[in-house]
Amino acid sequence: MSQTLPALTRADIEDFLFHEADLxxxxxxxxxxxxxxxxxxxxxxxxxxxxxxxRTTLFTIADDRERIRQRIIRILxxxxxxEFPHSRLRRIIGNVRILSTEADLVxxxxxxxxWRYRRNERIREYIGQYRFILRRTPAGLRxxxxxxxxxxxxxxxxxxxxxxx
Amino acid sequence: MPESYIIDDRDQQLFLLNREALVCADVLKAEMKNIxxxxxxxxxHGSELKSPGDFVSRRVAGRPVIFCRDxxxxxxxxxxxxxxxxxxxxxxxxxxxxxxxxxxxxxxxxNDGALVRVPGDEAYPDSFDATKYxxxxxxxxxxxxxxxxxxxxxxxxxxxxxxxxxxxxxxLVIDQSPSxxxxxIGGIQEYDVAANWKLMVENSVDDYHLPATHATWLNxxxxxxxxxxxxxxxxxxxxxxxKAVDLGHGHFTxxxxxxxxxxxxxxxxxxGEEARPEMAEIRAELVERLGDARATRVADxxxxxxxxxxxxxxxxxxxxxxTFYPAAADKMHVIAWAVGxxxxxxxxxxxxxxxxxxxxxxGGFATPDDVEALEMVQQGLANWQxxxxxxxxxxxxxxxxxMNSDEHHLRTFWRQWxxxxxxxP
Ligand code: FES
Ligand SMILES: [Fe+2]
Numbered sequence: 001m002s003q004t005l006p007a008l009t010r011a012d013i014e015d016f017l018f019h020e021a022d023l024x025x026x027x028x029x030x031x032x033x034x035x036x037x038x039x040x041x042x043x044x045x046x047x048x049x050x051x052x053x054x055r056t057t058l059f060t061i062a063d064d065r066e067r068i069r070q071r072i073i074r075i076l077x078x079x080x081x082x083e084f085p086h087s088r089l090r091r092i093i094g095n096v097r098i099l100s101t102e103a104d105l106v107x108x109x110x111x112x113x114x115w116r117y118r119r120n121e122r123i124r125e126y127i128g129q130y131r132f133i134l135r136r137t138p139a140g141l142r143x144x145x146x147x148x149x150x151x152x153x154x155x156x157x158x159x160x161x162x163x164x165x
Numbered sequence: 166m167p168e169s170y171i172i173d174d175r176d177q178q179l180f181l182l183n184r185e186a187l188v189c190a191d192v193l194k195a196e197m198k199n200i201x202x203x204x205x206x207x208x209x210h211g212s213e214l215k216s217p218g219d220f221v222s223r224r225v226a227g228r229p230v231i232f233c234r235d236x237x238x239x240x241x242x243x244x245x246x247x248x249x250x251x252x253x254x255x256x257x258x259x260x261x262x263x264x265x266x267x268x269x270x271x272x273x274x275x276n277d278g279a280l281v282r283v284p285g286d287e288a289y290p291d292s293f294d295a296t297k298y299x300x301x302x303x304x305x306x307x308x309x310x311x312x313x314x315x316x317x318x319x320x321x322x323x324x325x326x327x328x329x330x331x332x333x334x335x336x337l338v339i340d341q342s343p344s345x346x347x348x349x350i351g352g353i354q355e356y357d358v359a360a361n362w363k364l365m366v367e368n369s370v371d372d373y374h375l376p377a378t379h380a381t382w383l384n385x386x387x388x389x390x391x392x393x394x395x396x397x398x399x400x401x402x403x404x405x406x407x408k409a410v411d412l413g414h415g416h417f418t419x420x421x422x423x424x425x426x427x428x429x430x431x432x433x434x435x436x437g438e439e440a441r442p443e444m445a446e447i448r449a450e451l452v453e454r455l456g457d458a459r460a461t462r463v464a465d466x467x468x469x470x471x472x473x474x475x476x477x478x479x480x481x482x483x484x485x486x487x488t489f490y491p492a493a494a495d496k497m498h499v500i501a502w503a504v505g506x507x508x509x510x511x512x513x514x515x516x517x518x519x520x521x522x523x524x525x526x527x528g529g530f531a532t533p534d535d536v537e538a539l540e541m542v543q544q545g546l547a548n549w550q551x552x553x554x555x556x557x558x559x560x561x562x563x564x565x566x567x568m569n570s571d572e573h574h575l576r577t578f579w580r581q582w583x584x585x586x587x588x589x590p
Contacts, residue, residue, distance in 0.1 A: 044528060046352040048258070055515035058352030058503040061528035062519070070385050074530055079380035081541075082533035122359070156355035156498050160533035 005104065005136055013108050014096050016134070016141045021112075024164050025089045029072045032164070036143050037135055040065050043147045044161060047128075050149040060161055061148075075163060082162035088117040089163060093130070104136045105144065114165060124158055126165055127151045171583045172554070173576070178561040180576050184549035187361040187542075192586075193494045199585045200474050201226040202317045205327050207476040207488050208232050208242050210502070211311035212348035218261040218276055222253075223500070225315060226475075226490060230303075231255050232313070235277040236263065240308070242315050243278045243300040254300065265300075274300050310339055311346075331416040334470045338480045340463045341429040342506030343450060349486070350518065354501040356527040358489075360539035362475065362497040365489050366578055368535050369477040370419050370469045372403060372569040373559065378538050382524065382531040386425065390434030393424055400568070407467075407569030415473030415581025417574040423465045428483055428517040429506070430464045435523065436516055443512060471574075473581055483521035495543050501526060 023032040044060040045052050054062030063071055075083045091114035099107040114126040133145040148165050152158055172181040186192055208225050209232040220233035222245055229245040231254075247254050247267040254265040254274060264281065266273045273282040278300035283289070303315035307324035309332060314324050325332065339347050358365065368374070376383070386393055396404050407421030426433030430448040432441055451460035467481040477487040487501040503521050505514055524531045557579070560571020567573035 046354075049352065052352070054518065055511065056351070056518075058350050058354060058518055058521065058526075059528075060354060060526060062522055070388060070530070073388065074381040074385055077381050077384065079384075080534065081378065081537040154355065154357075155527075156357040156500075159356055159358070159527065160536050161528045162533035 008098065008101065008106060008136070010096055010098060012141070013098060013106070013110075013134075014093075017093050017096060017108075017110055017130070020143075021091045021093055025091055027076075027086055027089075029076060029164065033069070033072060035141075036065065036068065038065055040068060040143050041145050042068050042071075042164070043145070044165065045147065045149065047150050047152070047155060050147075060155075071164070080162070082160050085119065087163055090115050106134045106136065106141070108132050108134060116163065122159075126158060126161075169583060170586065171579050173580065173583075175561075178558060180557045180561060180572070180579075181554040182557055182579055184546050184553055184555055186582075187363060188494055188546050188549050190494050193491055195586055196491070197227065199588060200582070203321065203585065204474055205305075205307075205314040205316045205321065205324050205472075206474075207472065207486075208306070208313045208315050210347075210349045210486065210504070211240055211308065211313060212346075212507070213259075214240060216261065218263055219259075220255065220262060220276065221259040222255045222257065224490060224498075226317075228303075228317075229253060230315070231265070231300075233262075233276050235275070237277070239277070240313060241277060242302055242306045242313070243274075244302065246301070247272055248280065248298040248300065272298075278302065310335060327414055328472065329413045329416070331412045331418070331470065331472055334412070334418050334468055335478065337463060337466075337468065338478060338484055338504075340451075340455060340459070341484070342508065343454060344506075344508060346507045347484070347504050348507045350503040350505055350514070352503070354526040356499050356501075356532075356536065357492070358497050358499060358536050358539050359495060360497065360543040361494060362489050362491040363578075363582070364539045364542055365497060365499065366471055366475070366477075367575050368539060369479070369487065370409070370417065370471055370569075370574050371572075372407060372419055372421070373572070374535075374538065375403060375570075378534050379531050381534070385523070385530050386435070391426060402568075402570040409567045409569050409571060409574035409577075411567075411574065411577045415578055416471060417577045418468050418470040419569040419574065421467045421569050423467050425467070425482060426520065427464060427467070427481070428513065428520050436520070440512070440516055443510065447513065471578065473578065479525070482524040483517050485521065485525050 042063040049057055074080050078084045091112050093110050093112050095111040097109050099109055110130045112130055116124045128150040131147040134141045135144045170183045170186045206226045213221055214234035217234050217236045217238050220231050222231050231243045231245045233241050235241055245253050245255050249270055249272050252267050252269040254267045263276055264273050271284045275281050280295045280298040303317055304319035305316040305321060309324055309328055339345055383393055393404050404424045405422035407419055410418050410420055423431050430444050432444045451463055470478045475488055479485045484504040485501050486504055489497045489499040491497050505517050522529055526532050557572045557575055560567055560573050
């Protein structure tokens with residue numbers, strides 16, 4: 001059936017990523033969750049080993065689908081002190097590329113800059129690369145793996161990653 | 166400066182901390198002299214250096230150092246400062262090298278620190294003795310079971326004596342490993358906190374804060390099938406009994422009966438049904454090797470251990486080594502590692518790392534709220550001149566054993582801190 005799928009353009013991927021960014025920046029996490037496949041993962045590896053495996057290496061975040069669900073419950077709870085009141089987030093996405101496609105899976109990468117504003121003037125910049133595996137479904141593109149690679153040499157300066165990056 | 170930073174009135178059962186200790190740059194200066202230059206400070210774990218030539222460079226108590234294994238296999242701590250005119254001789258964070266070459270004029274050092282080459286050395290007078298220009302090391306550098314510490318004071322007591330009864334608590338962690346060898350797992354977590362470093366000491370062992378600060382973690386555990394029921398005993402704040410132990414020299418630990426699951430070896434639904442048989446095996450190995458009582462100690466208690474002044478070993482949801490350094494009076498750098506038995510199976514290792522992330526680290530379900538709490542304190546402390554005292558008397562009236570949710574262990578830290586800060590050489 002993969003042969004019957006029409007060609008995917010970079011604009012399609014961009015539309016998807018811009019839409020996702022909009023949901024995340026606006027804390028519409030219930031809608032964002034609908035973009036996830038049942039086997040979706042959300043990974044932030046250590047930036048010295050961006051391709052490593054979370055089963056052998058300590059990551060910052062290595063969520064399976066259920067953990068993502070729990071993460072959303074947590075960060076929307078007013079008792080999630082690190083995100084209450086919510087950070088204001090704004091991300092810019094560029095350099096979008098389709099790396100490869102196999103059957104219904106599409107490997108893409110994009111650069112991102114995300115600014116996080118918290119009360120009391122703390123501004124943090126998260127710069128890095130998204131490496132996603134997307135799945136083409138009848139309902140549109142869905143997320144299978146979401147790997148977020150941060151560029152900062154001193155990851156410490158970023159503090160907590162208590163929102164969805 | 167106040168006459169004393171603490172009011173420790175055992176008759177009135179009152180313990181107060183002067184908040185100036187948490188905000189003033191002068192205090193930090195004095196700490197660098199009286200504490201960080203006088204105490205044993207954690208540098209790294211031997212397992213970070215697997216082969217000769219392996220090195221990591223990091224800042225320890227503000228000092229850039231190279232923690233490395235030389236060609237003979239000996240673990241070293243070298244100041245990362247060229248003996249010529251002072252440049253760092255190692256810019257990479259980790260790797261394997263026989264030699265460190267200074268990029269400025271090209272002096273070359275062996276990984277034992279010896280100066281092995283000086284370009285154009287014919288221009289130096291005959292009195293120039295290259296053997297005297299090896300990279301310097303801290304005055305003392307010793308280990309306890311591969312936990313390596315440095316001390317800048319040559320006259321300090323030995324590390325083993327310094328650690329005292331804390332060694333028993335380190336042993337308990339290491340007993341997870343059948344061969345008695347734990348290793349640092351690849352992947353470092355780092356997170357700066359805009360707060361005074363001593364707040365992290367307090368927070369690392371302060372079980373009083375768990376219900377309020379970590380309400381969402383408790384909720385997550387409940388959602389994951391781990392019932393954490395409120396205690397029936399009115400003396401308890403947390404579901405099970407826990408105590409706080411003073412280990413001397415400012416070290417202390419909590420020592421709690423587990424209620425939250427442990428990779429070695431207390432199964433909870435969060436680990437999944439499929440984990441059950443292997444965890445039963447891990448448990449059986451413990452009992453076989455250590456006997457029932459000791460196995461229970463290893464598998465069914467959680468301990469957050471503080472080695473004065475800035476090393477924390479948490480043996481809870483997973484094992485983590487955490488150390489932190491002040492960058493300013495209101496800012497610290499935190500580094501954390503995950504630790505596991507060297508012979509752990511792939512599935513057990515994966516479970517350990519997953520359990521780690523349920524609680525710890527900048528993306529964990531608990532640590533970000535700790536960071537938030539510390540930063541909220543630091544911001545609140547801007548009123549220190551108008552509201553100068555923090556209240557830390559919790560549990561002081563207790564005659565018997567001190568609870569983990571009291572502030573006895575925090576007082577232990579502050580008493581040692583005040584003693585060292587008030588010592589006038
Ligand atoms: S400063 Fe290192 S060689 Fe000159
Ligand atoms: Fe905490």
